[in-house]
Amino acid sequence: MEQPLIETKNLKKYFQTSEGNLHAVDGINLKIFKGKTLGVVGESGCGKSTLGRTIIRLLEATEGEVLFKGNNILDYGFEEMLNIRKDMQIIFQDPYASLNPRMTVSEIIVEPIKVSRIITNNNKINKKVSELMDTVGLAKRLVNSYPHELDGGRRQRIGIARALALNPEFIICDEPVSALDVSIQAQILNLMMDLQDEEGYTYMFITHDLSVVKHISDEIMVMYLGQAIEQASSDELFENPLHPYTQALLGAILVPNLSRRNENKEIVRGEVTNPISPKPGCRFAPRCPYFKEDCLGQEIEYKEVDKGHFVSCVLYNK
Amino acid sequence: MAERLLEIKDLNVVYETDESVVHAVNNLNLVINKGETLGLVGETGAGKTTAALSIMKLLPDKTGIIKRGEIGLENINITIATKYDKRLLRGNVISMIFQDPMTSLNPTLTVEYQIAEVLALHKKDMKKAELSKRVDEILEMVGLPPSRKHEYPHQFSGGMKQRVVIAIALACEPKLLLADEPTTALDVTIQAQILKLMKELKEKLDTAMLLITHDLGVVAEICDKVAIMYAGQIIEQGMIEDIFESKYHHPYTEGLFDAIPDLSKKTKRLNPVEGLMPDPTDLPTGCFFHVRCRKCMDICKTKEPEIKWTNADKTHLIKCHLFNDNK
Ligand SMILES: Nc1ncnc2c1ncn2[C@@H]1O[C@H](COP(=O)(O)OP(=O)(O)OP(=O)(O)O)[C@@H](O)[C@H]1O
Ligand SMILES: Nc1ncnc2c1ncn2[C@@H]1O[C@H](COP(=O)(O)OP(=O)(O)OP(=O)(O)O)[C@@H](O)[C@H]1O
């Protein structure tokens, strides 16, 4: 069988807090094949960004493995890590906090190239910067601007240009288009998909926009409080969502027309489980309409109920 | 007759930097009545945040300048109001949810402290125990476990920080809520919960809202009126039905709707408005959209179109030569 470009095995990231261990990422197993896109969705705070950051070692994992082309990069030393850093990039969720306010646009884009010393000739660097700005649609006059002078969309383009600077193989996209208007969003998504076709980029795409995730992903993983609760191909997940949380999520999508305006929409109610030292069992249980006793007390199997369709819920655990 | 709360007349805002002058807001006119929710949609960089910051009097010192126009709040022209009025007008009358949650959160204070501080300001007679209980309720309302209130903002995810900011803004019970992309960082189930809270605030206190968003699904769900901006100008404005159900639209509005990925169809490529946004330091002549417009005519290149009513009820405005009689 083909080897995945990226694979995680029982990956965990706990944060220590004064109240105990916060299980931000709690045993994630995933595989992403070269040239494919894995979409990651889930409740705000469920650990999507932490998962992304742990995979590329911006955060140190608490437990588990991250395999890049079959090698566990969590065992890599500083030098080895430096060598593969350029192959794995991240586009951040927050275009405000992630850009250094004291650097100009060109300095920000050029930084990874300088750090990795892939190109050293200044003229070539400048040429690369203007190519990158072109690719993401930033006007040349902005080379010497500072991030605070720009609107959210232009700032996000800087983040994308910066991530593309080293021609990485794997890009984690943490809400790369959520700050953009739908037209520029469409331009950027087309651009990312073209780059994937041409260069074979592999993406892990985190977003709250379900129509975007459906459009761009081959596979989608749904997370809830640190765990994967469902995964399937993009079409299958939308046609046949199994987990009650996935169903609630798809049911809450707002459509850009007035057909559902006056409908009384179901709101997911109930207490939110605290991720600090959670008890065994389904973490969605306190809010689940199908709750029964078996849901709590024991871990629930992440089961392949149909080819390539995984779900973790007692309803499917016969 | 609806009671006017906010009226913006002919607002022009620029940013003057060393090298250039950015024309961020050009001849903006807007009215929001009590209890009304106006959706402000438009392209990235169109000037939506700048318009909101002008209302808050929070434009950056020295660089951000109101060149012309009036902003009337409860019939007071706040562009000339004094410092004292400023304070009075913010806090009690207006609150704002910023696009970037860290604008309003203090990284060195716990989440509990920051919510309690605002509550204490607004409800002066509240006792300590009562305050603490209210903080728990407010956190629950936005889907955060109250047991996490002793944490600091950096321990929260992006969307969790945004929810704290929303919680604080709603707790102020303002007459006018300026919400800049409030739910963009949230998943759709939490978003549904927040939108419901906003609707309740509107029903209970007649709160008016200016909701800045790129999400036309959110607009369809909660707005009464919609204004669409392009390059600092409003190019189309109307009641929710005008925007979602009329046959007539500005070509940019049509482009926006066409660019949304359709859940019910499988397409290889999305369909954006071709071309790049105009440079706000060097805006085109004629219609600002003409360089990208599929319906561009000769007149569009030289003459700026007027904004005109397109229906007999006078609710739906479009700024485009296709709807000007002299085309
Ligand atoms: N530096 C940190 N210290 C302590 N806890 C943290 C830290 N960073 C994140 N967390 C916690 O880890 C959990 C997961 O956070 P994460 O940012 O990964 O969520 P997310 O799924 O990306 O959410 P969002 O959709 O809102 O961006 C949250 O409970 C958060 O409070
Ligand atoms: N402090 C500043 N100095 C110079 N130019 C600025 C400043 N703030 C904003 N601008 C420019 O003013 C224009 C309008 O920006 P604004 O932030 O109001 O747009 P927006 O509609 O809110 O966009 P977005 O949807 O991306 O948030 C943009 O061209 C932006 O680059």
Ligand code: SF4
């Ligand atoms: S005025 Fe002309 S260029 Fe502008 S939107 Fe209308 S048709 Fe297009």
Ligand SMILES: [Mg+2]
């Ligand atoms: Mg995140």
Ligand SMILES: [Mg+2]
């Ligand atoms: Mg903005």
